[in-house]
Amino acid sequence: MHAIQVDKIKKRFFVNSRPPLFGLLKENFGKNGKSQDVFYALDDISFEIKKGEWLGVIGHNGAGKTTLLKLVAGLLQPDAGKVTRNGVITYLSGFGIGMLEELTVKENIFMYGAIYGIERETLGKNLNEIIAWAELEKFSETKFKHLSSGMRGRLAFSTTRYLDSEIFLMDEALSAGDASFREKCAKVFEGYRADGKSFMIAAHSFDMIEKFCDRVLWLSKGKVTAFGDTEIVLENYRKAFGIEKKKKDQ
Amino acid sequence: MFHYNVKHFNLLRELTISQLRSKDASSLLGIIWSFLNPLLFLLVVFVMFNLRFQGSIENYGIYVLVGIVQYTHFSNCTVASMTVLKNMGQLTGQTLFPKELLIFSIILSRTYEFVIALGITIMFAYIAGIGFSFSILALPFVLVLQISLVLWVSLILSWIYLLARDIQHIFHVFLRLLIFICPIFYPPSFVEGNFWAELIIYINPLTHLIDFSRSIIINGELFSATAFCWLLLIHSILIYLSFKTFKRVEPRFGELL
Numbered sequence: 001m002h003a004i005q006v007d008k009i010k011k012r013f014f015v016n017s018r019p020p021l022f023g024l025l026k027e028n029f030g031k032n033g034k035s036q037d038v039f040y041a042l043d044d045i046s047f048e049i050k051k052g053e054w055l056g057v058i059g060h061n062g063a064g065k066t067t068l069l070k071l072v073a074g075l076l077q078p079d080a081g082k083v084t085r086n087g088v089i090t091y092l093s094g095f096g097i098g099m100l101e102e103l104t105v106k107e108n109i110f111m112y113g114a115i116y117g118i119e120r121e122t123l124g125k126n127l128n129e130i131i132a133w134a135e136l137e138k139f140s141e142t143k144f145k146h147l148s149s150g151m152r153g154r155l156a157f158s159t160t161r162y163l164d165s166e167i168f169l170m171d172e173a174l175s176a177g178d179a180s181f182r183e184k185c186a187k188v189f190e191g192y193r194a195d196g197k198s199f200m201i202a203a204h205s206f207d208m209i210e211k212f213c214d215r216v217l218w219l220s221k222g223k224v225t226a227f228g229d230t231e232i233v234l235e236n237y238r239k240a241f242g243i244e245k246k247k248k249d250q
Numbered sequence: 251m252f253h254y255n256v257k258h259f260n261l262l263r264e265l266t267i268s269q270l271r272s273k274d275a276s277s278l279l280g281i282i283w284s285f286l287n288p289l290l291f292l293l294v295v296f297v298m299f300n301l302r303f304q305g306s307i308e309n310y311g312i313y314v315l316v317g318i319v320q321y322t323h324f325s326n327c328t329v330a331s332m333t334v335l336k337n338m339g340q341l342t343g344q345t346l347f348p349k350e351l352l353i354f355s356i357i358l359s360r361t362y363e364f365v366i367a368l369g370i371t372i373m374f375a376y377i378a379g380i381g382f383s384f385s386i387l388a389l390p391f392v393l394v395l396q397i398s399l400v401l402w403v404s405l406i407l408s409w410i411y412l413l414a415r416d417i418q419h420i421f422h423v424f425l426r427l428l429i430f431i432c433p434i435f436y437p438p439s440f441v442e443g444n445f446w447a448e449l450i451i452y453i454n455p456l457t458h459l460i461d462f463s464r465s466i467i468i469n470g471e472l473f474s475a476t477a478f479c480w481l482l483l484i485h486s487i488l489i490y491l492s493f494k495t496f497k498r499v500e501p502r503f504g505e506l507l
Binding site for chain 2: 115
């Protein structure tokens with residue numbers, strides 16, 4: 001059974017800076033029926049993720065990673081092709097989206113949890129644990145605006161541990177964390193893996209992808225360059241760009 | 251049409267509370283401003299119009315207050331809703347929940363202020379010697395119509411704003427005009443005999459809502475049930491249509507931001 005099935009999707013964007021209305025009108029009523037000011041962020045992409053499978057998405061900036069994840073999440077609509085989803089999806093793009101500067105740590109846990117559909121009762125019961133995991137015991141009444149980026153990341157990730165999703169889409173979500181934070185996150189991911197959750201991770205750093213992903217999709221300028229076993233695809237990627245394995249990627 | 255679960259109501263609650271908290275954050279008096287702000291403003295309006303501009307209309311201060319309070323609610327809700335999808339772009343473009351909840355939260359938080367302002371108006375009416383009558387129990391019906399009106403207008407404005415920001419300027423001009431084409435400072439009878447002026451005033455839904463509130467608060471009389479049912483029906487149809495359109499455009503919000 002597939003958690004996600006992506007079939008020949010295409011996604012284009014207008015490249016001019018005119019209002020969206022202008023582009024839409026030109027597309028529908030302009031000469032030749034279509035606007036020329038478009039570029040394809042994704043072009044004819046197909047793949048599938050099995051239930052419990054972890055897929056890594058790699059590629060340079062502008063390769064189409066974020067666009068692909070947003071299309072899979074349903075935040076963008078494809079111009080051609082189809083995305084089929086079997087299960088409850090959570091899309092995490094950078095931690096802390098939706099947390100408000102003027103609210104305290106405690107208040108933001110409820111706010112952030114609500115955005116991602118975590119029940120208030122669950123958050124209430126585990127409030128102290130969430131704060132303790134994030135190492136913010138002394139800051140529970142501190143306003144979010146006074147927290148460092150590391151603290152924000154820990155708080156957000158700590159809260160998302162109570163998410164009850166079947167499919168997770170993560171777009172550079174751990175990029176702000178330090179080594180010890182990543183280590184803590186890795187333990188949480190091991191739990192997710194054991195629970196049979198499906199993951200799609202887009203990242204520049206290969207640490208998480210190498211450790212957890214079964215397969216990797218390599219995108220270049222909106223097209224698939226390679227798709228297959230993690231070790232093979234990453235090796236080919238490294239060879240193509242002269243990256244040594246032991247050094248930090250990219 | 252509306253598919254919501256407990257999690258959505260929980261999110262709506264959090265969004266609404268955060269709107270209210272953020273507004274008075276870092277101020278010494280905090281939430282007290284929600285009461286103090288309209289109290290001071292309405293006090294000035296009441297004193298000015300009650301003492302200085304007493305004309306042919308009895309209880310003119312209260313008469314104007316009711317109009318201003320309802321106009322302000324309409325204006326606050328629609329202006330904030332128009333830009334909320336853009337202003338909260340991260341939530342709009344990077345999280346998965348029905349985006350109309352952002353608009354609902356704006357309307358709920360502004361309606362909380364509206365209810366306070368309406369309460370202050372009733373208090374002033376009592377001070378002015380108007381007294382209470384049981385008809386005041388019908389005010390929640392006016393509230394339902396008022397919320398229905400701002401809901402469909404807000405839903406439409408929010409996605410049009412994403413397509414073309416020009417709507418913001420057009421709507422601000424419209425709001426300035428609306429002050430004068432609503433019978434806030436004058437009675438609807440003021441334009442009697444002028445077909446076009448009468449038409450503009452009576453097709454304006456706020457006219458009827460302000461009239462209903464004035465009947466209740468000033469005259470202690472109930473409004474016409476038939477008129478209420480007609481307005482409810484019209485607003486329900488408009489909510490349905492605006493909601494359908496909103497949901498059709500919603501999948502495109504991510505790229506329109």
